[in-house]
Amino acid sequence: MSENTYKVPTMAELQAKGEQPEVLFWVGCAGAFDDRYKQVTVAFVKILNKVGVNFAVLGTEENCTGDPARRAGNEFLFQMQAMSNIQTLDMYGIKKIVTACPHCFNTLKNEYPELGGNYEVIHHSTFLQQLIDEGRLKVEGGAFKGKKVTFHDSCYLGRANGVYEAPREVIKALDADLVEMKRCRTKGLCCGAGGAQMFKEPEEGKKDINIERIEEALETEAKVVAVGCPFCMVMMTDGIKNKEKEGEVMVYDLSELILKSM
Amino acid sequence: MSYLPQILFLACLAAAGFFIYRRVNLIKRTILIGKDTGPMGQKGERLKTMLLVAFGQGKMFSKPLVGLMHFIIYAGFLIINIEVLEIILDGILGEHRLFAPLLGSTLYSALINFFEFLAVGVLVVCVVFLARRNVLNLSRFKRWEMKKWPTLDANLILVFEIILMAAFLTMNATDSILQTRDVPHYPPVGAFVFSQFLIPLFDGMGTEALVALERGAWWFHILGILAFAIYVTYSKHLHIALAFPNTYFSNLKPKGHMENMPTITNEVKIALGLMNPNDAPPADTNMTFGAKDINDLTWKQLMDAYSCTECGRCTAQCPASQTGKHLSPRAIMMETRDRLEDVGKELQKGKSVEEALNNGKTLFGDFITKEEIMACTTCNACVEACPVNISPLSIILDVRRFITMEQADTPSSWNAMFGNLENNMAPWKFSPSDRFNWADKLKD
Known part of the structure; x- marks a missing residue:
């Protein structure tokens, strides 16, 4: 094992050893398959390794939470996904879940209990903030010290679940200059991908929602647009490309910002 | 005098x-044509919400x-x-x-x-x-x-x-x-x-x-x-x-929560072998999945429509409305109310509820259009903005359920996504066995 080797234990492996992790990291479909968001998954796993969090993943045993099916009106498909996930989670006796996807977070936390799945679920922004507050995660004001960073609120983190401050606390811990867009927190503008819009073309209109949003982000003159959601990541990155600001303005997930400052 | x-x-x-x-x-x-919601409980919390939001006008001051x-x-x-x-x-x-x-x-x-x-x-x-x-x-x-x-x-x-x-x-x-x-x-x-x-x-x-x-x-x-x-x-x-x-009677759950459909839960449990078909309560064969008309919505959703004063704070915040899509959450409430008025007129003629509903019109189709329903990103901006806690989103989602489950009239890209979920347990076309490949380069 070299120094650069990280551990990514699966629940199956831990169970074979008779161990139980502190927390299950729910990777999500984007975190597992989307090339850009895989980097976020890797960044978060590196942080967990460095901090020494006793975690595990489900690996190939994880299924989609069913969020896009439910939001697209396909309740059968949602419940099929949900039930089979609950069976897996309960089989391993999972108590606590952390995820880097607000859609997975919302579904696991708010919609699984009615189907019999009860877990403590937190979004990785809250998890990172807790690690910082507890002193387990030490951030050196390095890479982003004094730099203008703006945070794009995800609907399923903010309005849907009232998490507004944790991501901001994480950014402040970097000694970055947090600048807000005009529409932020409860008034944050959606990236345009929620409600299964990610998986269809937008309806006819005057403008794409992500363009409207990225224009607002660019107005802040921030060099970094921080996000905490795989769909927002895609939409904001596309917006930056549309405005030909690639290389000039970066879109990063919170865990990537942290990792670069560790 | x-x-x-x-x-x-x-x-x-x-x-x-x-x-x-x-x-x-x-x-x-x-x-009361609307469906029953069952007991809502949490009286203290409800009273507090009413005093804060209605009596105290809490949300008006944004x-x-x-x-x-x-x-x-x-x-x-x-x-x-x-x-x-x-x-x-x-x-x-x-x-x-x-x-x-x-x-x-x-x-x-x-x-x-x-x-x-x-x-x-x-x-x-x-x-x-x-x-x-x-x-x-x-x-x-x-x-x-x-x-x-x-x-x-x-x-x-x-x-x-x-x-x-x-x-x-x-x-x-x-x-x-x-x-x-x-x-x-x-x-x-x-x-x-x-x-x-x-x-x-x-x-x-x-x-x-x-x-x-x-x-x-x-x-x-x-x-x-x-x-x-x-x-x-x-x-x-x-x-x-x-x-x-x-x-x-506001929704007190987190805004991201979508109402569960218990009848479907039973069918899914039977399909997965988690429930004996004989133990399931008999399914209502007349039941509609989702909302086609006002009798498929709850009485609370219908009261929402009468409570709306058309201020448009929802629409001003809606990302679809702001980018020129044919969706206005306020219009969803107005259209629902228009249908209620339409049925009300029939009731006034002495018709029964069933006869009144069967006047050749329905909420979805004659009042609310598919384009409106399909443009929603479910971002909850409308719900957050409403000074009297109306949820246009819950009506939109119920109509969407009707379009998807009863009419199977979804965009082809959604059908592809449904297919991927069924076969690969992911919305994209990837093999489930590749789900853990992201960790390969970490473990070298």
Whole structure:
């Protein structure tokens, strides 16, 4: 094992050893398959390794939470996904879940209990903030010290679940200059991908929602647009490309910002 | 002394009461077409929400200046009702300023002065609101769903309120003059803080003409209030009453939560072998998945529609509306209400609920269009913005369920996503066995 080797234990492996992790990291479909968001998954796993969090993943045993099916009106498909996930989670006796996807977070936390799945679920922004507050995660004001960073609120983190401050606390811990867009927190503008819009073309209109949003982000003159959601990541990155600001303005997930400052 | 005015007054009061009762009853019947929600519980939390959001106008102040102006009209409306109570008692008993001797002239004048203060406040704000709607070009008052009746309705309400306040002040001004002329029936309570400035307008008039004007203003004011009360039950202005129950019955769960469909849970459990088919309660074969019409929605969703005052704060925040899509959360509420009114008309003809619903129209299709439903990103901005906790989103999602599960009329890219979820347990076309490949480069 070299120094650069990280551990990514699966629940199956831990169970074979008779161990139980502190927390299950729910990777999500984007975190597992989307090339850009895989980097976020890797960044978060590196942080967990460095901090020494006793975690595990489900690996190939994880299924989609069913969020896009439910939001697209396909309740059968949602419940099929949900039930089979609950069976897996309960089989391993999972108590606590952390995820880097607000859609997975919302579904696991708010919609699984009615189907019999009860877990403590937190979004990785809250998890990172807790690690910082507890002193387990030490951030050196390095890479982003004094730099203008703006945070794009995800609907399923903010309005849907009232998490507004944790991501901001994480950014402040970097000694970055947090600048807000005009529409932020409860008034944050959606990236345009929620409600299964990610998986269809937008309806006819005057403008794409992500363009409207990225224009607002660019107005802040921030060099970094921080996000905490795989769909927002895609939409904001596309917006930056549309405005030909690639290389000039970066879109990063919170865990990537942290990792670069560790 | 003739009892004619008293009899006339009582007749007007009774007629207004009758019309309001009949109308409220019809509204109640149409709301109850909605499905039962089961027990809602959490009474303490509900009361708190109502006091904060409706009584305290908590969410109005997200726009502080407009919030304050709205608060003036609201406080004026609530408090001036004490004066209306006096007017009604005067009318029934043939008295004038019944409360004056009871309270003593100092306290009574102070009270009326306070009412006048509010009346002028209401009047000024109504003028500002009229200007805001008709002179300032605020886009949310000019959208497609606001054409014709909604705009007229809004203007009528404001004009109504201005006229009523003007009548109140005229009544007080002429009253003050009559007091100084020792006319019986007008006990001396002194001139009032604002209406005294109107005195020069009427001072030159003869006593008889003045009495006629005072009585005219008195009758106009009270009949105006009664007419307005009837009008309100036909208007978007119904929010003045429904804001209270509607906030009491607010959704208290996190906004991201979507209502579960327990009938489907049973079928899924049977499919997965988690439930014996014999243990499942018999499925209702007439059941519709999702909402095609108002009887597929809950009574709370229908009350939402009657509680909406078309302010458009939802639409102003909606990402789809802001980027020119044919979706306005306000329109969703207006369309739902239009369908309720449409069914209500049938009920009034004596039809049963079932017959009334079967008038050849449905909520989805004739009132709400597929394009609106498909444009929603479920971002909850509309729900967050609503000052009376209406959820346009819950109706949108229920109609979407109908489109998907009953009509299977979803975009092909969604069908592909459904297929991927079924086969690969991911919305994209990747093999489930590759799900953990992301970790490969970490473990080298």
